[in-house]
Amino acid sequence: MISQALLRGLNGKAMWVVALLVAAAILVPASNLLLPAGHPLRVPNYLVPLMGKYLCYAMLALALDLVWGYCGILSLGHGAFFALGGYAMGMYLMRQIGDRGVYGNPDLPDFMVFLNWDALPWYWQGFDMFWFAMLMVMVVPGLLAFVFGWFAFRSRVTGVYLSIITQAMTYALLLAFFRNDMGFGGNNGLTDFKDILGASVQAGGTRAALFAASALMLAAAFVVCSAIVNSKLGKLMIAVRDAESRTRFLGFRPEYVKLFAFVVSAVIAGIAGALYVPQVGIINPGEFAPANSIEVVIWAAVGGRGSLIGPIIGAILVNVMKSYFTVAYPNLWLFALGGMFVFVTLFMPKGIVGFLSGRRWPGRPARTTTDAGLDTAKPSPAE
């Protein structure tokens, strides 16, 4: 039954996205590893983890769009789920360092030795096992989303209130993770990783494999989201987004619909964070910063929310721009980013995808729809 439901996620357009991602997962590593240095088609070493990073961001934006674009929940705290997944992965990587740390303690990470701790805290137990760490990558963000959503959605906290408390949630986590007592490396976070599954994180092969894993996980996440969106549940999600109270009178419980989407979204964000950490080599509390989470929103908005391809395009596009700007015109980047927020909300509410699909594409009927539902059904300020 599940496979059947998932197959539904592989309809026309989704097939192309998945095919493209699978091709990237094969071709980029192959080009990097097999072609000789200096070959014009070779993907240079520095680009592999960079592109992997973009794909992780794309996955995060996809996760956000599942709740924002389809359920109307503007989460300003998705960075928290991403970071929690990242920390779970980081804890595994820290444990893999073993006695190769500066202090050479076989059991304790350096920062714990530095803090004069004499034993591993209970919540670090088990993270030396890859499977357990990967389980936690999904369970921890999922659990947080579940608990948070359970309270928030059941008490009918909606609209901007919800946005603000999601922001407060990630802010609280930011402050908490800055504390050394938390046992997650405080300010410095977790870094100086050595191995993942026995392979050096610095090695070319590992980087290529991590890139491939990112591309494949993004494809998988895309299929899952597509399957949800194309099911009757997906229609219900949109109904909840546009007229939440109306669905109640049809006998649905919108709080559970939202909770489901929120938890799935958090798990995807957690996986994205877990893939991100070994590719950038560090995870620190800065990832919890509210500004990061809001930036994710703009990726989704630029690409086009309410579509699954939009946030992927948006995340990659904005981050490529960011990489370029921060090197070429470091002082202008924040102007550009800020301008993007204003421009997109004022002039391109449906993002690039909405903008393009509003025009006539050859071989595709123009959509006459106004999507009035998106705008008119927005919660009024009084809500």
Place this chain on the structure above:
Amino acid sequence: MAASLDPGHRLRPLPNCPSGTSLMIRTFAARWLACLALGLLFSLNGAYAQEAPIDPAGPVADLVRQLPDGSYRDRGAVIGELAATGDSALVPLLRTLEAGELFLLTETGAIVTIEPEGDEVVATDVLTGEAIGTFGEDAVEEIRVNNLIRREVRAAVSQLTLMSDSPSVRIAAAREMFNGANADSIPMLDEALAQEDNETVRAVMEEVRAVAVLRSDAGPDETAAAVDTIIERGGRQALGILQASLGSASADVAPAIEAGIARIERNLALWGVGQNIWYGLSLGSVLLLAAIGLAITFGVMGVINMAHGEMVMLGAYTTYVVQEIIRNAAPGLFDYSLAFALPLAFLVTALVGIAIERGVIRFLYGRPLETLLATWGLSLIIQQAVRTIFGASNREVGNPSWMSGAFEVGGLAITNNRLWIIVFSLVVFAVLVFVMKKTALGLHMRAVTQNRRMASSMGIRTPWVDAMTFGLGSGVAGLAGVALSQISNVSPNLGQGYIIDSFMVVVFGGVGNLWGTLVGAFTLGVFNKLLEPHTGAVLAKVLVLVAIILFIQKRPRGLFALKGRAVEA
């Protein structure tokens, strides 16, 4: 600060000062103002009066020059004559003499103190306070002291201080003896007490005498009385004295001392809570200032303005610019810099606010999530603009003299700038409540909030009201910036730190309710500061945030929620 008529007046805990936030809010504000006024009146501490230095050509200087001459007995007489002059400027000199650090420069006969410098010494004339040059070690000779001289010096010092004409000098002298008092001090204190007719000074002297008695081998009755006096005085110093005496105390008085220690500790703990409440109120006033503009734009208009923090930041930078101009053009006006900065900051941020409303927000009414994103974008742009113009580093904004300094009320340490910011936040709040309730603009604002179409058809220019309301909210944020520049660093990131907190305050207090914002701000401030001693600052903040998140989920419409059908829709 107002000068007190009797600077030596003993400070007592003020009656009626609220110990929590459970009081009704209206009386709360009124009482606080009353307490603050009392606090100001009672606050002057007894500092030494600044007296003229010793005249090097006068008779006192001649006496000083006789200090090295003659026998110990002769020199003791000289000290007695010095004491008879009643010139308290001699006290430091006498203390130096007692310590054996006064020298005679044999060459000139000058009385000097010395600082070694390599093999030589630098001599400073004690009469003029000027360095007179570098000399060989042989050129100076120590003015020798024995016990007779020391006794004379101590008597002279006490005569010059405990029996000075100025009550403030007497009280300060007595306080200074508190830690050093011992059996030897008793006769001196008794003599001073016999002459003392100022009740306040007497009280302090009695306390010092009690300390002296406690440290002497007086009889149990007298010691018990002394212990009582010390317990009555209270404070950390008294606690230390009692604890130190516990070891040598006789079995008769030990229980009394122990009980006293417990009582003082309890008292200190209470004052500690009081101090934390004060810190909490101070934090609350900052939160109130930051949140109150938001209470208007978000609470009244329903507009989420994520650039609100940047309005605060612009207000702070306006203060900086005003102070820079004054420093360069008219340094004498520095104490009035805030008077210039306040209206300017209001104007600047109100105009920026109106520009934002007209340029962006008005296209997004009814789409709060989009407004949130667009204003966040604006906040990034404003921050970066300020960073480009003023640089990324912290800017120094000075306190005018009337805002610096601190004073004590009972066991509370209160800094002037924090006190003024609390007063300022309450004034801003009161003015805003007045504007909303009693002015035409406020009436129009409320009309537009409640029913835009109706208001519009009644001839209210709703776009104008929108712009003005937003301008008002932003302008108030600018005022908050002026206040914040007095207690925190002014940097382009200034506003970001406050935005989440301000939203929490508004949402916690209940949207659309200014009183809710007031209560919310002070409650969160006090709660935060009461938690801090137990959990540490960061964890306290985390706990407060978590508490608010849970609270909002329990009561999504805040502490003072509007009820009824209108909000259900």
Place this chain on the structure above:
Amino acid sequence: MTSIAPARAEDRPLLYLDGVSVSFDGFRAINNLSLYLEKGEMRAIIGPNGAGKTTMMDIITGKTRPDRGDVFFNGTIDLTQHDEPAIATFGIGRKFQKPTVFESHTVEDNLLLAMKGKRSVVAQFFHVSSRHEREALDGILETIRLTGRRADQAANLSHGQKQWLEIGMLLAQDPKLLLIDEPVAGMTDAETEETVRLLKEIARDHSVIVVEHDMHFVRELGVKVTCLHEGSVLSEGTLDHVSNDSRVIEVYLGR
């Protein structure tokens, strides 16, 4: 109408409101309201603005909790103890005063969402339309005359068509009791005629409460009428009886 409440639960009618009161900020929206609806009955409710018609529906559907009074459905179900989704699944459907359909969905998807069936999240994810469902859907589209527009977005329908779509959603939901708030507001005369025909058809195998201002429409329905005023029942009976009641005339025409 008897005003003595049946003592035994199983003797209670399909819908049983007894002594219900609710107030908002001191304003009594519903004041000691009692109303009974028999199984299979269609009832028209009239009353001036602010008479409490919509609030009454809010109470029945669980949106508003009454301060006092009993509300029972099907004899034993205490509606005051349940929330909106639970009450909807007991078999009470509601059409709102302002047509509320899912604007960004197609007509067909609107009906699909309303279609009777499991309401859990998991069931929605694995849902596959059965032949039975498709046939029912076709039938409803036929009934509400929107077959030709089944693939159009609901947002693009006319006001009257949205009203019908919402009635169609009620049909798809197949509740025991339908609460219909102002079904003909903004309709042309021809559309109103159609709606009367449609409601009469529905009333054959459902219980219905219709709230309406349009007296012509109420007369066409030809059912028992209850007139509400200031939150309680002012008059009840045939339309002729009610419209000749001096108190009703006073309320409508003013003193």
